Amino acid sequence: MEQYAIKGGNPLVGEVEIGGAKNAALAILAAAVMTEETVIIENVPDLRDTMAMLQAMKSIGIQVEQLNRHTVKINARNISDLVIEDDCIKKIRASYYFLGALLGKYKKAEVALPGGCNIGLRPIDQHIKGFRALGADVRIEHGLIITEAQQLKGGHIYLDVVTVGATINVMMAAVMAEGQTIIENAAKEPHVVDVANFLNSMGASVKGAGTDVIRIKGVQKLHGTEYAIIPDQIEAGTFMFAAAVTKGDVTVKNVIPKHLESISAKLMEIGCEVEESDDAVRVVAAKPLTHTHVKTLPYPGFPTDMQPQITVALGLSRGTSIVTESIFENRFKYVDELTRMGASIKVEGNTAIIDGVPKYTGASLTAPDLRAGAALVTAALAAEGISTIDDIKFIERGYEDFPQKLQGLGAQIEKVNTERELQKFRLKVG
Ligand code: UD1
Numbered sequence: 102m103e104q105y106a107i108k109g110g111n112p113l114v115g116e117v118e119i120g121g122a123k124n125a126a127l128a129i130l131a132a133a134v135m136t137e138e139t140v141i142i143e144n145v146p147d148l149r150d151t152m153a154m155l156q157a158m159k160s161i162g163i164q165v166e167q168l169n170r171h172t173v174k175i176n177a178r179n180i181s182d183l184v185i186e187d188d189c190i191k192k193i194r195a196s197y198y199f200l201g202a203l204l205g206k207y208k209k210a211e212v213a214l215p216g217g218c219n220i221g222l223r224p225i226d227q228h229i230k231g232f233r234a235l236g237a238d239v240r241i242e243h244g245l246i247i248t249e250a251q252q253l254k255g256g257h258i259y260l261d262v263v264t265v266g267a268t269i270n271v272m273m274a275a276v277m278a279e280g281q282t283i284i285e286n287a288a289k290e291p292h293v294v295d296v297a298n299f300l301n302s303m304g305a306s307v308k309g310a311g312t313d314v315i316r317i318k319g320v321q322k323l324h325g326t327e328y329a330i331i332p333d334q335i336e337a338g339t340f341m342f343a344a345a346v347t348k349g350d351v352t353v354k355n356v357i358p359k360h361l362e363s364i365s366a367k368l369m370e371i372g373c374e375v376e377e378s379d380d381a382v383r384v385v386a387a388k389p390l391t392h393t394h395v396k397t398l399p400y401p402g403f404p405t406d407m408q409p410q411i412t413v414a415l416g417l418s419r420g421t422s423i424v425t426e427s428i429f430e431n432r433f434k435y436v437d438e439l440t441r442m443g444a445s446i447k448v449e450g451n452t453a454i455i456d457g458v459p460k461y462t463g464a465s466l467t468a469p470d471l472r473a474g475a476a477l478v479t480a481a482l483a484a485e486g487i488s489t490i491d492d493i494k495f496i497e498r499g500y501e502d503f504p505q506k507l508q509g510l511g512a513q514i515e516k517v518n519t520e521r522e523l524q525k526f527r528l529k530v531g
Pocket of ligand 1: 124127194195223224225226227228229262263264265266267288405406428429
């Protein structure tokens with residue numbers, strides 16, 4: 102019965118180190134198969150999703166050596182198979198990155214249809230459209246996406262929606278295509294830029310990542326590299342909002358403040374002080390929180406992956422707030438859980454109308470997905486009394502040492518495995 106037991110009410114105070122970006126790491130690990138030379142990747146977060154990715158790589162004969170908890174050495178020289186249908190990989194969304202990476206290098210890939218969080222329809226039509234524009238054949242058979250090409254040729258792709266996954270996937274496939282590829286209406290997220298930088302460090306020629314037009318000149322071969330992944334914008338943002346809801350004072354360290362601007366701006370709007378330095382951001386929540394409106398948008402807009410966390414904060418903010426989810430259509434499932442903690446939130450379509458309440462009270466909760474799960478943890482930290490959170494496997498997909506990092510800020514949270522451990526926690530926290 103793995104769950105988190107949380108006693109709320111303590112303001113979070115102190116400093117917390119942010120790890121490498123999950124969504125950059127997942128793509129970069131896949132991209133590492135594109136060279137036969139050795140690649141060393143640093144700042145890889147130790148998460149269920151990254152471990153599933155490495156496991157899938159091992160399953161097709163790629164050498165993977167963990168040099169330390171966050172550094173991994175990869176060599177794909179002896180790759181034995183281009184079919185990835187390992188059980189773990191079916192559960193993660195980013196498995197689709199093997200399509201672009203393997204197609205780019207070996208002109209063929211077969212990958213189990215991606216899983217990931219159930220936050221709405223998650224089509225991959227734009228990935229497929231991009232691969233086809235490069236001359237690949239793509240079909241779906243027996244639960245696998247199969248793509249192959251005699252030869253990949255650079256193409257001109259206009260993405261119909263701004264998609265991080267398709268932008269990265271098509272970019273990877275195009276890196277070793279013949280000639281020039283142009284991706285228009287590309288996603289601009291920091292991890293798109295990170296993957297481009299990684300590919301360039303292997304000898305690729307990718308220009309314009311971080312703008313909405315990416316230009317790729319195909320090269321014949323990629324070489325080995327050593328590369329450090331950028332810090333995780335969403336992990337940092339989650340701790341920043343945890344500071345806000347617990348009326349705390351938290352410094353997130355090892356971050357790129359520029360990547361956090363939309364998050365910092367909303368925190369200031371609702372009454373927090375936010376201080377930026379070179380690689381840290383401090384959030385102080387000394388005043389009562391006030392309402393605001395927010396709409397999730399592709400970067401540099403407010404991230405959809407921070408939508409549950411801001412909703413938790415607005416649920417405790419004076420006045421009426423409106424949160425509009427414009428990226429995924431089913432991302433308010435956690436609102437029922439918050440309601441059971443005393444929140445007053447009405448969801449209509451892709452909009453949540455939130456009437457701030459003075460407090461939440463602890464309850465037995467279930468994490469519906471990764472980010473909503475983390476947001477429920479922050480709600481429980483702010484709540485009066487004890488909460489338990491089930492299905493923490495979702496949270497562990499994206500947060501390394503979450504309870505330990507929160508404990509370091511003064512939170513009363515423990516991972517418990519049995520009813521007895523839960524009772525012990527109850528007795529300890531009083
Ligand atoms: C990635 C992130 C996820 C984040 C999301 C948006 C990973 C592993 N996951 O997910 O945490 O919430 O970006 O920042 O990096 N779409 C299509 N067709 C496609 C692809 C996407 O219509 O072929 C739509 C989606 O339904 C969604 C929007 O485009 O409405 C954005 O999706 P996308 O950016 O691709 O998200 P993911 O890559 O799945």
